[in-house]
Amino acid sequence: MSTATHRDAAEIGRTAKGPRAVPLLGDQRAAGNLSSVDTTIGNGLRVLAVRKANVPLVELRLRIPFAGADPLHPAMAEVLAETILTGTARRDRIEIDTELALIGGEVNATVDPERLSVNGSALADGLPTLLDVLADVLTSASYVDNEVGRESARLVERLAVSRTQPRVIAREALLKHVYGDHPVTREMPEAEDVAKVTPDAVRALHARAVLPRGSVLVVVGDIVPESVVSDIEKALQGWQADAEAAVLPPLPAVTGRDVLLVPRAGAVQSQIRLIAQALPRTDPRYAALQLANLAYGGYFSSRLVENIREDKGYTYSAHSGFEFTGATATVGVDADTANDVSAAAVLETFYELGKLALVPPTEEEVESVRQYAVGSLLTSTASQAGLASQLSALAAGGLGAEWLAEHPARLAAVTVEEVAQAALDYFAPVRFTGVVVGDAESLAPRLAALGGFTVGEPAQS
């Protein structure tokens, strides 16, 4: 590229006609109403079936509350999730995979401290097979010894890989710092616990905890909701139990206190993770708080991103968002930054919290986040998979499709004053705590200068 063959940067950036005006928005059409059924079938399972027929697929999301107080529970639950699809009374592991593959299907199981999730999808005409495999797994997963042994060994290797990920290290440190030894902190089991899990223990856990009552199944796709509900009722009639699936004990409220600097010697980047108590979606003030969060760090045009990424270049990504657990919610702030700017990034992050609480969002800011909240809801629910995941998350909080349909109106009704009040009540810096994980030698002196920092491992705090 020689300089003779191209314009310079200034020439490129201007035209004879000059700057032009941004076009106005046109009229917006609302999303069409979706036909749906939300019901509880005979075995106590709530079923939410929605017709969305853009493509000939079906998406399935099953959530089973799956809490446990046993210290070995996280390890047993993780091994159960890894092996629930490895064989049943009627099918071995390869037969399950083959039958699903032939209908273009996938099923996977994951577990966290709150619930066991079994998610699947297939070509719509394969739904009978998908339901048959699901029922088979729920009622007769066999957990044969060699599958449990081999998957446990793989799990130990995967845990080793995960625990070297900075975001995983930071997540574990944050949860321990905030919730002590509440079961919610045990998102990943300890490797030595996994080694103790026997096939018998997994079978016993399945028998007492994989229960329909209290669980929710969401089905979205090229389906007829009414007939799908009766298909599900038929397919799952063998899945019966009187007990309720186990719900996680309530979380203690997060209160503001010192941020913990967790040393990670030699790290080239630090993880900043802050957290404060927030409001669940069922709260009448949730919509206002949702807008306040967006204005803070919940989307790219937020105050936090503009400050520490676009203005100062401290980070590739900075973000704030809600996490919903049981009947409660928290708001978290995260950014990953180079060592020499980490303390400055923390300063700016707290500065923006204080500023949001004290210098209310302008009308323009509120209109921007309002449009974004409505638009991103439209976009995220425009696909079958997106809609299924949204509905599943809502259903876990006792909500349904009507909440999605009504939410744009709730967002439209929020006033600028309500957003300002939510910001003051929930984003004040004193409400926050959290962790910074990084190279303590380079970070500690500067963070100490900011105040409100303790150095240490979270287990000891």
Added chain:
Amino acid sequence: MPENSRFTLDNGLRVVLAPDPTAPVVGVSVHYDVGFRSEPEGRTGFAHLFEHLMFQGSESLEKLAHFKIVQSSGGTFNGSTHPDYTDYYEVLPSAALERALFLEADRMRAPKLTPENLANQIDVVKEEIRLNVLNRPYGGFPWILLPPVLYRTFPNAHNGYGDFTDLEQASLDDCAAFFDTYYSPANAVLTVAGDFEPDRARELIEKHFGDVPYRPAPPKRSFAEPPPAGEVRDSHTDPHAPLPALAIGYRMPDPINELDGYLANLVLAGVLTDGDGSRLQQRLVHREPLVTDIGAGAGLFGPFEARDPDTFSITAIHAPDVSPDRVLSAVDEELEKLAANPPEAQELQKVTARWAASLHSEHDRLVSRTLGLGSFELLYGDPSLMYRLADRMAAVTAADVAAAAKALRPDSRAVLVVEPENGESK
């Protein structure tokens, strides 16, 4: 797709329209026919750095305005840099279609390239590299680490994220030259998909893009180079990885001019590693077991995103007491078996049914449908090919897959071994 859904403006901009009224949202994307394979030597990472700069303002829009306008219209946006193209997109409520077209047109016509924005985005990109590569186990594996083993020439072998020294030396004049060479309308494809009325969209496209001046598209470069004459090996020490890993890279048929051969490789990848019943999963994960995870695929970011030459890769993470050669010889044996005895009909059906479902699922997400149509227009000159892929894949025969397996030869491949740094693993 109907014939009138594609047209070309006088300035050379190719346009693809794909109306779909099922949800009130619209996707707009622009693909530029330049990726990191076109970077000048000494400017590794430049195409990606430039992608960042294209969001930093234009004649009508100050810095940050692009993000604000998209998001305050209810939309989302992003861009990404690939070996052979760079894409930009917005997905918005359909009322914001004209705005999205305006935004893309304004930066195609007159982006604001300033020293401040360049310096700021060099910092941001360096943080992105720290986040995704330097501070993470298996960062850059295999997409940054494998190409320099498999390829000899700068375009194919270099780091597409870039070296810090190269990034820091990028100048504003480099940016200007890059823009004038590659970011002309004749070197781009505009795609609009979703909820809109085609005639109205065409008017709006003429209105906003029509006066972006014509500049010639750069002549198409070939990145061809011969496959390795033997097996080439290299190793990389990863300070964060707890377990060793292995990547095998092979050259594969030209994705554009030998599409059916390329698709046979995709089916082969599925037969090898897709699902518990696949050949390498069964043997290496469940039966023997030698590896924690194994995967195979065409293209280091996925299929259909590069011209020739493209890479077929097999990657595995394995226990420290398993040697890379044990994994390699098991892979070679399975490939030989497939080459000698073509797969069963049911094995192919499993792979092609899963591909059909995953293609439907991709088309259902507006953002991937928009980007897919744009990249198929750019690379293949045929956006509707995207909708025919499932049938083309279903037509791949067992003999085609056997032939593809036979072509993955041990004496013409790259082997990259990732070794954990001693002491770090626990």
